Amino acid sequence: MKNDINLLYRHDIKKESKSKYAVIILAVLVIIAAMYAGLALTSGEIAALKARAAELDSRLGSGASVQQQLADKTQQSRLLKLKVEEIMAIGDSKSAVKKYLAAVESSLPDSANITNLVFSEQTMNITGTAADDDVIATFCLKLRQTDMFGEVFIASSLVTDDGSAAFNITAVLPANLTTSNIIEAIEQRENPSPSPEVANK
Amino acid sequence: MTMTKREKMLISIVLVLAVLCVYFIYFLQPNLKEIDALKSEMDLKGFDVTTNDQMQLRIQTIDKQMEEDESRLLGYGKGITAGFDQPPILCYLKDTVARYANKISFAFSGVSPLGQLQVCPVTVTMTATYEGLKSVLDALDSGKYLVKVTGLSAAYHNSEQTSAPGDQEAPPVPSATEQRILDIILNLEFYSYPGEIPPDTEYPFVPENARYGGDIFF
Numbered sequence: 234m235k236n237d238i239n240l241l242y243r244h245d246i247k248k249e250s251k252s253k254y255a256v257i258i259l260a261v262l263v264i265i266a267a268m269y270a271g272l273a274l275t276s277g278e279i280a281a282l283k284a285r286a287a288e289l290d291s292r293l294g295s296g297a298s299v300q301q302q303l304a305d306k307t308q309q310s311r312l313l314k315l316k317v318e319e320i321m322a323i324g325d326s327k328s329a330v331k332k333y334l335a336a337v338e339s340s341l342p343d344s345a346n347i348t349n350l351v352f353s354e355q356t357m358n359i360t361g362t363a364a365d366d367d368v369i370a371t372f373c374l375k376l377r378q379t380d381m382f383g384e385v386f387i388a389s390s391l392v393t394d395d396g397s398a399a400f401n402i403t404a405v406l407p408a409n410l411t412t413s414n415i416i417e418a419i420e421q422r423e424n425p426s427p428s429p430e431v432a433n434k
Numbered sequence: 435m436t437m438t439k440r441e442k443m444l445i446s447i448v449l450v451l452a453v454l455c456v457y458f459i460y461f462l463q464p465n466l467k468e469i470d471a472l473k474s475e476m477d478l479k480g481f482d483v484t485t486n487d488q489m490q491l492r493i494q495t496i497d498k499q500m501e502e503d504e505s506r507l508l509g510y511g512k513g514i515t516a517g518f519d520q521p522p523i524l525c526y527l528k529d530t531v532a533r534y535a536n537k538i539s540f541a542f543s544g545v546s547p548l549g550q551l552q553v554c555p556v557t558v559t560m561t562a563t564y565e566g567l568k569s570v571l572d573a574l575d576s577g578k579y580l581v582k583v584t585g586l587s588a589a590y591h592n593s594e595q596t597s598a599p600g601d602q603e604a605p606p607v608p609s610a611t612e613q614r615i616l617d618i619i620l621n622l623e624f625y626s627y628p629g630e631i632p633p634d635t636e637y638p639f640v641p642e643n644a645r646y647g648g649d650i651f652f
Contacts, residue, residue: 257446264450268457275465282472289479293486303489306496313503316550320511320580323551323625327582331571334586349589360589410584412623416549 315423322415326408333357333381333406340375344368345400354411357382357404362397366390369400376404383407513580517631518545518554523624525639526579527558534569535562535618551625555584558620561591567618574622585621590614 330352337359341347345363363369369390377385382404389401409415437445520542531537538559545554562570567588574581591614 264454268454268461271457271462272465275462275469278469279465279472282469282476286472286476286479289476289483293479293482299486299489299493303493303496306493306500310496310500310503312550313500313507317503317506317510319549319551320507320514320625323580323582324510327580328575330583330586331568331575334568334571350586351588352583352586354585410582412553412582412584413548416551420549 311423315419318419319416322419323412326410326412326415329406329408329410336379336381337376340372340379342368342371342375345372352406352410355406355409357406359402359404360400362393362399365398369398369402372400373402376402381407511580511627513578514551514625514627515579515631516627516629518552518624518626519631519635520554522635522637522639523554523556523579526577527556530573530577531558531560531570533573534566535560545626547628548625550627552628554624554626556622556624558618558622560618560620561615562618563615564588567616570620580625582623582625583620584623585619587619588616591617 333352337347337350337357342363345361345368347359347361349358349360351358363372369387373385373387376382384403384405386403387400388403389399391399393399524540524542527540528537538561539557541557541559543555543557545552547553560570571583574583
């Protein structure tokens with residue numbers, strides 16, 4: 234009787250296999266859930282990205298027209314700026330002859346007078362008579378001291394019949410009186426023509 | 435055929451791996467690729483949108499700049515007319531010169547483009563005293579047209595004229611300086627914007643009761 238006693242642990246095979254199945258089913262479910270979650274997350278991300286892309290597309294819808302608009306505006310602005318610069322340049326220089334005339338007037342000694350005065354492009358030419366060469370020299374010096382003329386130059390001094398001195402003075406004007414030079418300079422600055430090498434290429 | 439426990443386990447693992455591979459290759463990976471493609475597309479579009487926004491900002495800046503330039507233009511260019519309207523300019527010159535000098539001739543050269551403007555050079559030949567010349571220059575400087583003196587030649591008058599020009603009747607007794615009459619050649623430039631003359635321009639110099647349609651040669 235005593236020998237019949239089985240001391241070994243009795244396996245409950247049925248119970249063990251049930252728990253195994255449960256673990257396997259649970260694992261499968263977890264895997265399926267993970268797979269579903271992976272798909273759902275990526276699909277959601279795709280949907281969100283597509284929505285954002287559509288929004289960007291709608292904002293970009295007028296992109297080409299904005300580019301064209303910018304090009305047109307840039308051109309208009311450039312022409313307007315050119316126009317303003319050119320008019321300002323003309324306005325700034327339109328009283329130049331008056332200023333030069335005033336400078337000549339204030340530099341002319343009492344004992345000298347002018348018989349011919351010419352302002353042309355970038356030169357001033359004065360012909361006149363003076364009591365003597367000292368007066369001509371004074372006139373030349375005074376003209377130079379006005380700082381309105383460059384290279385004040387006594388071209389000639391002649392003794393006339395009545396003993397006075399006839400003179401001819403030339404001076405370089407600081408700017409050309411002709412407007413076309415100023416305007417051409419402005420236009421060229423704004424539209425620099427390509428160098429011959431670049432043009433050839 | 436019976437499988438051992440180990441074999442069963444191995445087959446289960448292989449099956450699970452196969453399912454995962456199929457899932458990854460056919461479902462997850464395409465999605466991930468699409469996400470990558472969309473993201474790079476978004477980056478490009480984002481860049482385009484930024485560029486677009488910058489262009490819009492630039493347009494706004496240009497608009498503001500143009501407004502400023504327009505107002506500057508109104509200030510500086512108030513004496514510039516649209517289109518070269520010669521008849522009123524002729525009358526303006528006649529009136530301006532007649533006030534201070536004796537007109538000899540006005541010679542208009544052709545209108546030519548000059549940058550964004552157009553220019554008409556005019557040569558005014560007249561006789562005047564030195565004071566008269568200065569007055570003409572002042573009047574042109576402050577006149578209603580944008581006109582620039584581009585050349586001046588003044589010389590003693592050849593004939594023995596002693597009266598001040600511009601005063602036909604009872605000339606005032608001139609001083610020694612004023613008696614010196616000068617032959618003057620003024621080179622002027624009148625500026626205008628290219629374009630048509632506004633149709634509603636009024637011309638006050640046109641006589642109201644003038645009659646037209648007479649014989650051409652008589």
